[in-house]
Amino acid sequence: MGLNQNEIIFKMVLPHESFTEENIFQRLQSLLWFEPTEVLMMSRGVTVPYRTESIHHVLRNEMKNSRFTFRIADSDEHKNYVSFTKLRYHSHISLLFDGEHVEVSDIIERLDKLVVNLDAITAFGMSRDDFFWQNNQDPKYYKKHNKPLSDVKIIPDPILTNRQRVDLRSLPGSVGYFQEIPFTSSWTMWFGPSFFNYVSFEMLMAYEGFWQKEILDRTCVRVSLYEHPWEYELPENRELQWRFKRYMNWDKIVEGLKTSGEASTASDPAIEFLTTQLAYGGDIRVNYYYNDDRQLVPRSQATMVEAYELQKNGVVVWSNITKL
Structure with missing residues (x-):
């Protein structure tokens, strides 16, 4: 490039x-x-x-x-x-x-x-x-800059007929967007x-x-x-x-x-974070709210909460499952 x-x-x-x-x-x-x-x-x-x-x-x-x-x-x-x-x-x-x-x-x-x-x-x-290279979809750039195509996957362009493009899923650092x-x-x-x-x-x-x-x-x-x-x-x-x-x-x-197109909302979260009233030596408490089918749902729809207390280095010091 x-x-x-x-x-x-x-x-x-x-x-x-x-x-x-x-x-x-x-x-x-x-x-x-x-x-x-x-x-x-x-x-x-x-x-x-x-x-x-x-x-x-x-x-x-x-x-x-x-x-x-x-x-x-x-x-x-x-x-x-x-x-x-x-x-x-x-x-x-x-x-x-x-x-x-x-x-x-x-x-x-x-x-x-x-x-x-x-x-x-x-x-x-x-x-x-x-x-650039992890997100470039045009195979012509590889040829222009003498880069091999052997490490990437080439697929038909789903929009432009008779065109090909690089499948970004074949690259480790590509960026997907939602x-x-x-x-x-x-x-x-x-x-x-x-x-x-x-x-x-x-x-x-x-x-x-x-x-x-x-x-x-x-x-x-x-x-x-x-x-x-x-x-x-x-x-x-x-x-x-x-x-x-x-x-x-x-x-x-x-x-x-x-x-x-779905994600839980901040006002009724499916995942909740707490940093006060921690009783087990952790720095953060994380609550996951589930329904009876073990699906993450907004807190108002949950039938159980799975809680973890973690230290800043990610170590779990306590966990618990409670029926609501």
């Missing part, structure tokens, strides 16, 4: 309720680890110089729109940028930085705070180059409390193949599959991606969500 292999991309998904003018303005400076030079209103194709004294006015006007994307970037071919996007279902923050000149740990620390403070649903980070929420197996990932409306918190925490795992706040979890984001081509790291993808069964989850 001709991209700088030191470039790392992060993508974060937020509920619209968190994507407010006040929240973004309060945290904008923590996202500007670089010297910004311009602001791009990408939805309108307009670029203006970045000026500290006017940036709030520029962003305020842009955020009045129901759909938008604006990007704050540097002058070095946009090797560093932060972009804000509002789509139909959710809002998004994306970052790109050159890891050769920026401490990755510093960006991780900033994102940890952002994910927690903005109640992010999920986020992920990976090499920009790998992000209502703009990404489900992926990448270098580093964050999962916020509302993400566990779609998958089991206990299942995620029980996975033993992480290089690093940390509960940041309540049920906000950051995990890394391997240490260095640029080492994605190492066979052992590709295998780590495959193992996690298969363990979580991302393809089936996305397929099922697209079919049913």
Whole structure:
């Protein structure tokens, strides 16, 4: 693709309720680890110089729109940028930085705070180059860049007749989406409390193949599959991606969500998280609500609750099943 292999991309998904003018303005400076030079209103194709004294006015006007994307970037071919996007279902923050000149740990620390403070649903980070190849569906790019097609599966395009495309399910780091929420197996990932409306918190925490795992706040979890984001081509790291993808069964989850379009709501959750009145030495209590058929259902419809108390490292210190 001709991209700088030191470039790392992060993508974060937020509920619209968190994507407010006040929240973004309060945290904008923590996202500007670089010297910004311009602001791009990408939805309108307009670029203006970045000026500290006017940036709030520029962003305020842009955020009045129901759909938008604006990007704050540097002058070095946009090797560093932060972009804000509002789509139909959710809002998004994306970052790109050159890891050769920026401490990755510093960006991780900033994102940890952002994910927690903005109640992010999920986020992920990976090499920009790998992000492209793991999600490119056009076989022509492989031929153009002399990359073998032997490791990917080619299938008929379901929309365009007489065309072929790469089956992204044949790649370990591809991203599947449901209502703009990404489900992926990448270098580093964050999962916020509302993400566990779609998958089991206990299942995620029980996975033993992480290089690093940390509960940041309540049920906000950051995990890394391997240490260095640029080492994605190492066979052992590709295998780590495959193992996690298969363990979580991302393809089936996305397929099922697209079919049913269902997830439990925050006001009547199927999975509940508690951080107070913990009696067994844990840091978090997780309640799963089931009906008589052992299906996760909203709390108001449940006939039993399966409870776990966990420490921050994911160790279960207590569990119990109670009939309701």
